[in-house]
Amino acid sequence: MNNITAPHIRTEAASRHLTRDVLLTTLPLCIFSAVTYGVRPVLIVLFSILSAIVSECVCCLFRRQSMQVIRDGSAAVTGALIGLVMSPMVDYWVPMLGAAFAIIVVKAPFGGYGRNVFNPAAAGIAVLSYCFPQRMFTYPIASSMNPLPTGMSVGDEVVTSLSLAAQLRADATPSITRMQLILGDFAGPIGATATLLLVACAVYLICRGTISCWTVVPYFATCALVAWLFPAAGVSRMYGVLAQVCAGYVLFTGVFLINDTVTTPRFWFARLLYGVSAGVLVMLLQRIGRVECGCCFAILLLNSIAPIMDRWSWYVWRYVTRFLRIRQEVKAHE
Amino acid sequence: MPLFLRGVALPFNKGQAPDADVLAVSATGPVYIPLAKEEADAPTLCVEENSTVAAGQVLCHVDRLPVFSTIAGKFIGTTMVNHPLYGSLLCAVIKPTRSKRVETLPPVEEPDTDTIIEAAAQACIYDELDGIPLADKLRLWRMAENDQAALRSILVADATENDIYGSSAWCILKEQAQEALYGLQMAARALRFSRYHITTMLPRNRRRALKRLIGRENVFTTGDEYPVTVYDDSRDDVFCIGIQACAALSAALQQGQKHTHTILTVAGDGVPASRNVRVPFGMDLEEVLQACGADPEATVILGDAMTGVPCQNTHFPLLPGITTVLVMQSHAVRTPQPCIGCGRCATVCHAGLLPYEIVRRLENMHYERLRYLSTTSCDGCGACSYVCPAGRDVATQVLNANETRGTIFLNWGGVENE
Structure with missing residues (x-):
């Protein structure tokens, strides 16, 4: 009894509830993809999750830790996020490899959930995009009439197309209408094309308190501003903004990758700075990067400075408020 | 602001307690009136042992302020009492009698x-x-x-x-x-x-x-x-x-009434119903708990649920500064997990601190960094511990940091004497 410390009552919220919320939001994205492409995308996500969980178990064995750790759901979230940015026609082993890399190389050596410096999912995606760009960035044309085969590899019979992001990078004029953009009826990664669903996921997660609007809103505002200031060639300015923000990875990054609680700043002002800098960097790397998922590299880069950003923004904010308070008191006494 | x-x-x-009438509980056992911190500082008493005193009758003067009995009874003598908040106290013991005599100003x-x-x-x-x-x-x-x-x-x-x-x-x-x-x-x-x-x-x-x-x-x-x-x-x-x-x-x-009684909330899942009770200062807490029908096996917490102090022994006098006593059934304590960086502790902190950063610095033994983090602004309200989804004792750690900041090396012994 002596070790009981105040407060004697705690909130019901637990770490696993946060990851559960994120996993829950990936469900509608999978369903959307299943409706468009058949069962294959769902299997890709499931295999990815499985690989992440098995990798976590292996790491637990090596660290002589209890297997109970996987109950926090963080490995499943990493696996799900890697699965969701794959092309629907990717081979199953690709996301599995990415998820295993994320857990074994990026997360476990630092001490597991809560101690990792870099976002494991972003690192997994970044490695895959550099190792297998051909497999990752070849997308089938969205059609609910012809579901993809569920075999290990998809043959040449599937009609493929460049993604919207690749078209914009190549200064081509996309043939996708605005309505198609909003409804997600275009070629792209499994869970990153359903624009409306992703926005709904973001709203749900903000309402649940799982992610912070201090990051999400500045991120999207900055992305839209950059897209408006530097429009893509061959399209109107407004269409360019919509297309660049909705083009696959930018929206997905804004909802999931920049909101990984472990690797982002915690203080609200630092979160705001993080969102703005992520927006600028993501748009920059999307435009000039070698691969079309430049956002993962932007996130990894920002992860490395997030703790410093967190502390220094707090120092600045503390001194500014103190200065303002002193000035106010001096005024009151005059 | x-x-x-x-x-x-x-x-x-709060249950029905705010709407129900206040239950007046009178002492049946001895009442302890604190006189001094140590036996050596005992003040000169105005009453003799085994004499009858009225409620409000002055027993002695401490720093020119009167100390009086809170009930009418018999002054038995003085004794040392251990209080969980104030430590050991020299107290005058008053045994209640049937007398209702009250002294007023x-x-x-x-x-x-x-x-x-x-x-x-x-x-x-x-x-x-x-x-x-x-x-x-x-x-x-x-x-x-x-x-x-x-x-x-x-x-x-x-x-x-x-x-x-x-x-x-x-x-x-x-x-x-x-x-x-x-x-x-x-x-x-x-x-x-x-x-x-x-x-x-x-x-x-x-x-x-x-x-x-x-x-x-x-x-x-x-x-x-x-x-x-x-x-x-x-x-x-x-x-x-x-x-x-x-x-x-x-x-x-x-x-001209003297301040002899206080209103106390006895609540928690270890009592049948939350009650507000009017009790004299110095009354034994055990008696109050018995009057409220508290479960004797339950944990007693002196103070509110956010900042209260658990006490093992309930035989000590009720002193000013306490308005809530909680009787809580034992519940499973959640094992603390690593910080997942949700930032909720910083969001709820009314002093505008970074509790997670203070805890991290303390755990990594970066004591010299603690003074940049304004740990002295913490008043230990416990809001950060309450919201922590990882179940960590953030508030306790921040208070520890407040106590140890910069002086940890002195606490390791010998250094301050050299």
Whole structure:
């Protein structure tokens, strides 16, 4: 009894509830993809999750830790996020490899959930995009009439197309209408094309308190501003903004990758700075990067400075408020 | 007023206690009146051993202030008592008898600054917010005549009770609202403040009834966040005293009554129903718990659910500064997990600190960094621990950091003596 410390009552919220919320939001994205492409995308996500969980178990064995750790759901979230940015026609082993890399190389050596410096999912995606760009960035044309085969590899019979992001990078004029953009009826990664669903996921997660609007809103505002200031060639300015923000990875990054609680700043002002800098960097790397998922590299880069950003923004904010308070008191006494 | 209102919305679990009548519990066992911290400092007593004393009869004087018996009974002698909050205390033991004799002071006809403070000192009124004598507070805050600062100052009677269980202040507002307002008015007069009000967060229907009773301008409603930081919507200096102390001041000035009793909330899942009880100071806590039907196996927490101190032994006297006693059934303690960086502790911290960063620095033994993190601003409200999804004792760690910052090397022994 002596070790009981105040407060004697705690909130019901637990770490696993946060990851559960994120996993829950990936469900509608999978369903959307299943409706468009058949069962294959769902299997890709499931295999990815499985690989992440098995990798976590292996790491637990090596660290002589209890297997109970996987109950926090963080490995499943990493696996799900890697699965969701794959092309629907990717081979199953690709996301599995990415998820295993994320857990074994990026997360476990630092001490597991809560101690990792870099976002494991972003690192997994970044490695895959550099190792297998051909497999990752070849997308089938969205059609609910012809579901993809569920075999290990998809043959040449599937009609493929460049993604919207690749078209914009190549200064081509996309043939996708605005309505198609909003409804997600275009070629792209499994869970990153359903624009409306992703926005709904973001709203749900903000309402649940799982992610912070201090990051999400500045991120999207900055992305839209950059897209408006530097429009893509061959399209109107407004269409360019919509297309660049909705083009696959930018929206997905804004909802999931920049909101990984472990690797982002915690203080609200630092979160705001993080969102703005992520927006600028993501748009920059999307435009000039070698691969079309430049956002993962932007996130990894920002992860490395997030703790410093967190502390220094707090120092600045503390001194500014103190200065303002002193000035106010001096005024009151005059 | 901070730029962003912080704090956490707590679930209210006050039950029927705020609406039920206050249960008067009289002592059947001995009552302990603290006299000094150590036996060597024992003051000279005005009464002899085994003599009969009236309630309010002066036993001795400590620092020129009277110490009196809170019940009528027989003065047996003195003994050392161990109190979980104040440590060992030398106490006078009064055994209750059938006598109902009460000693009072002469009422004050036309109270002015000095007579009000003197009456508070003679009636030995303690502020229930912190257990400090009201007279000391009034002397400290008293403004000089024609001091411009008095115009920017406001005296607030704190009746917020924003804890999960506590409701004793709401009981005072239900039963003695006008007396409490008079006491507050007199305290403001003693301080030469022209502005005063009662700050509360009562439910809407009771708030309306209170405003009808004592006037809209005398009631300020604060937000539901814990802890309360806004007692007034202006930017003026706020001085807080407890509502029970206000009611006691009114009784002392009008009827000459001494402050012998307090209202205490006994709540938690270890009692059949939450109750507010009126008990004399110095009464054994065990007796109060028995009167409320508390489960003897349950854990007793002295104070509210957010900051209370658990106590193993319940045989100690009730002293000023405590308005809530919780009786909690033992529950499984969650194993702390690594910080997942959700940042909720920083969001709810009303002092604007970075609790997670302080804990990280403490765990990594970066003690020299702690002084940049303003750990001294922490008042230990416990909101950060409450919201932590990883179940970590953040508040305790921040308080530890506050104690050890920069001096950890001295605590390792030998260094300070060299």
